[in-house]
Amino acid sequence: MPEKKTRWDIFCTVVDNFGDIGVTWRLSRQLVAEHGIAVRLWVDDLRAFERMCPEIDIHTSQQWQQGVEVRHWASDWQPVEAADVVIAAFACQLPGAYMDAMAEREKTPLWMNLDYLSAEGWVVGCHGLPSVKYRHVQKFFFFPGFQKGTGGLLRESGLLERRRTFQQSPEMQREFLQGLGINPAQGAQLISLFAYENTGLASWLDAMAGDTMPTHLLVPEGRILGDVERWLGVDGLKAGALHVCDALTVQVLPFVRQDQYDHLLWCCDFNAVRGEDSFVRAQWAGRPLLWHIYQQEEDIHLDKLEAFLALYVNGLSETAREAISGLWRAWNAGDNMAGHWQSTRKHWPELQKHAETWCLEQASQADLAAALVQFYVNWI
Numbered sequence: 001m002p003e004k005k006t007r008w009d010i011f012c013t014v015v016d017n018f019g020d021i022g023v024t025w026r027l028s029r030q031l032v033a034e035h036g037i038a039v040r041l042w043v044d045d046l047r048a049f050e051r052m053c054p055e056i057d058i059h060t061s062q063q064w065q066q067g068v069e070v071r072h073w074a075s076d077w078q079p080v081e082a083a084d085v086v087i088a089a090f091a092c093q094l095p096g097a098y099m100d101a102m103a104e105r106e107k108t109p110l111w112m113n114l115d116y117l118s119a120e121g122w123v124v125g126c127h128g129l130p131s132v133k134y135r136h137v138q139k140f141f142f143f144p145g146f147q148k149g150t151g152g153l154l155r156e157s158g159l160l161e162r163r164r165t166f167q168q169s170p171e172m173q174r175e176f177l178q179g180l181g182i183n184p185a186q187g188a189q190l191i192s193l194f195a196y197e198n199t200g201l202a203s204w205l206d207a208m209a210g211d212t213m214p215t216h217l218l219v220p221e222g223r224i225l226g227d228v229e230r231w232l233g234v235d236g237l238k239a240g241a242l243h244v245c246d247a248l249t250v251q252v253l254p255f256v257r258q259d260q261y262d263h264l265l266w267c268c269d270f271n272a273v274r275g276e277d278s279f280v281r282a283q284w285a286g287r288p289l290l291w292h293i294y295q296q297e298e299d300i301h302l303d304k305l306e307a308f309l310a311l312y313v314n315g316l317s318e319t320a321r322e323a324i325s326g327l328w329r330a331w332n333a334g335d336n337m338a339g340h341w342q343s344t345r346k347h348w349p350e351l352q353k354h355a356e357t358w359c360l361e362q363a364s365q366a367d368l369a370a371a372l373v374q375f376y377v378n379w380i
């Protein structure tokens with residue numbers, strides 16, 4: 001008889017943007033593909049999901065996508081049996097009836113809160129600690145992170161090998177880019193731009209337009225487009241739009257599926273990313289990056305930004321550290337980017353090498369899905 005699969009339920013509420021569904025969808029697929037787990041992914045907003053997985057039928061309450069059972073987490077909760085492992089992503093509140101089902105299950109499930117990603121030092125101390133209890137069911141904190149002693153980062157098996165093969169093949173890159181209608185001029189540097197609204201953008205675009213080196217800037221449809229429109233002096237930018245301003249070509253892209261977005265990051269010389277998941281994917285791309293961190297109340301995100309920078313700049317020369325830190329701080333403050341961009345460009349070869357070193361260092365840790373599975377194994 002085939003061994004019975006372990007069943008995991010992953011709960012995701014889409015607060016805003018794409019990070020919540022981006023992380024849980026990626027994790028679910030990996031648990032199915034690499035660990036043979038039966039995963040049910042409960043999502044309250046299928047429309048956000050549809051953006052990165054166009055096969056999603058937003059009118060269906062139960063469907064299978066890439067081996068994952070996707071369930072619409074509707075407000076009128078219908079009772080179901082609890083799974084062996086229950087993950088509440090980003091501290092979302094599980095339905096009361098489901099918590100009762102956990103408590104009444106013959107074998108108590110492992111209940112974990114998959115937290116937000118942070119490089120802050122306290123994460124190491126809190127990872128894996130017990131949190132609250134519901135009846136006799138204990139919840140545990142599970143923290144992703146960059147340091148030993150955390151839950152690590154999402155990284156699919158063979159990802160870096162696939163990335164390297166792709167980056168070593170001009171044909172594969174050309175074919176991929178052409179598939180998206182991207183035909184950069186010979187010698188142009190490619191930059192991707194995924195960010196929240198940012199008052200510093202105009203100064204960065206000015207700097208790129210006035211540069212001696214041509215830049216082809218790729219902007220997936222999203223929140224930064226308003227700032228791009230203002231700078232270009234146009235309205236209603238849509239996927240496919242292409243504008244040339246001196247040395248800068250700006251091209252708007254459609255929002256693509258996660259795997260395609262990875263390939264886009266792998267093609268680019270520099271990636272501006274945001275939030276959580278794209279930030280991690282840009283690190284796996286092994287190329288210099290710029291992080292637009294998700295803004296939180298009382299500016300607590302700035303502590304997170306500094307905590308990451310403190311780790312990331314290790315091993316860089318003093319001047320390269322200052323350049324990249326200055327650029328990131330200016331971007332996150334919405335300040336003028338011009339001087340910081342010029343300083344960063346001066347350290348390009350060093351920053352390129354460093355991005356690969358950082359990627360390899362991070363990849364030497366267990367990936368997040370494997371760490372979750374190990375946590376469960378240790379727990380039983």
Ligand code: TRH
Nearest residue numbers: 017018019022052220255256257258275276277278294
């Ligand atoms: O969309 P985000 O800003 O999500 C944020 C963060 O997760 C933040 O921490 C959280 O608090 C907030 O949401 C609620 O950025 P993030 O995390 O990078 O998620 C974007 C997802 O979209 C990621 O999985 C990559 C994916 N993506 C595509 O699939 N296709 C695309 O074309 C693009 C640009 C992104």
